[in-house]
Amino acid sequence: MNYVFSAARISNVARSEGDPKLIRSGPSSLGTSDSLAKALGWFSFGLGLAELLAPRRITRALGMEGKEGLVRAYGAREIGAGMLTLSTEKQLGLWSRVAGDGLDIATLMTALRRDNPKRDNVAMALFMVLGVTLLDFIGTQAISARHGRSRGQSRLYPERSGFPKGLQAARGAAKDFKVPSDMRAAPVLAFNKGQASAA
Numbered sequence: 001m002n003y004v005f006s007a008a009r010i011s012n013v014a015r016s017e018g019d020p021k022l023i024r025s026g027p028s029s030l031g032t033s034d035s036l037a038k039a040l041g042w043f044s045f046g047l048g049l050a051e052l053l054a055p056r057r058i059t060r061a062l063g064m065e066g067k068e069g070l071v072r073a074y075g076a077r078e079i080g081a082g083m084l085t086l087s088t089e090k091q092l093g094l095w096s097r098v099a100g101d102g103l104d105i106a107t108l109m110t111a112l113r114r115d116n117p118k119r120d121n122v123a124m125a126l127f128m129v130l131g132v133t134l135l136d137f138i139g140t141q142a143i144s145a146r147h148g149r150s151r152g153q154s155r156l157y158p159e160r161s162g163f164p165k166g167l168q169a170a171r172g173a174a175k176d177f178k179v180p181s182d183m184r185a186a187p188v189l190a191f192n193k194g195q196a197s198a199a
Contacts, residue, residue, distance in 0.1 A: 020164075033142030037090045040139055043132075044082030044097060051075025062125060063118030064111050074104065091147065094140040101133035 051058060052075035055068040064071075077100050084093030108129060111122045163170045 031146055033139060033146045034090070036135070036139045037085055037094060037143055040097065040132075040136060041082045041085030041090075041093060044078045044085060044093075046082075048075040048078030048080075048082060051078060061118060062108070062111055062122050063116040067107075070107070074100070074107075077103075091140065091143050094136055094143060097136045098133065098140060101129060101136055104129045105133070 051071050055071035055075070058071050059065050059067050077096075081093055081096040081100055084090075084096060087093065105126065108122055108126045112119060112126070116122065
């Protein structure tokens, strides 16, 4: 049993009798940029949790003891950016990640001082943040190109149809439709002129 068939069966279980059934799944509308944004969103979420739950370990590894409150604040920011990136507002989420990366770089630069015994760890963390920043920027540009529209431009869907069996099969399909009694309009009460003027 392939994945598409099993996904169709699972989704059909939750449908009521008379609901349309999923016959087959079409190609995914998600592109590489969407997958990258999703991965960055989950990464942001995971990093944010680590910063919220273990700030002392992070500050100790970087020789930044006493900055645990700042690390927790950065963790909350990362979780927020991750949630945005995983939502329909991917572009905003990725831009917030890029801005957050700028803050991370500026903070790590302050820890690169010569008297920091963990300076090598800071340099490694800075190198990693620069790499993630590059990915965030690439993801932002890709999402903007894929989902952005210039003003007045309309989207075209020539290969999509709301008629799974084709337009010809849909013609006349509702000619024998009878409106259920609970969907019929209530009868209109008629007033004669005398009652209307008295009201």
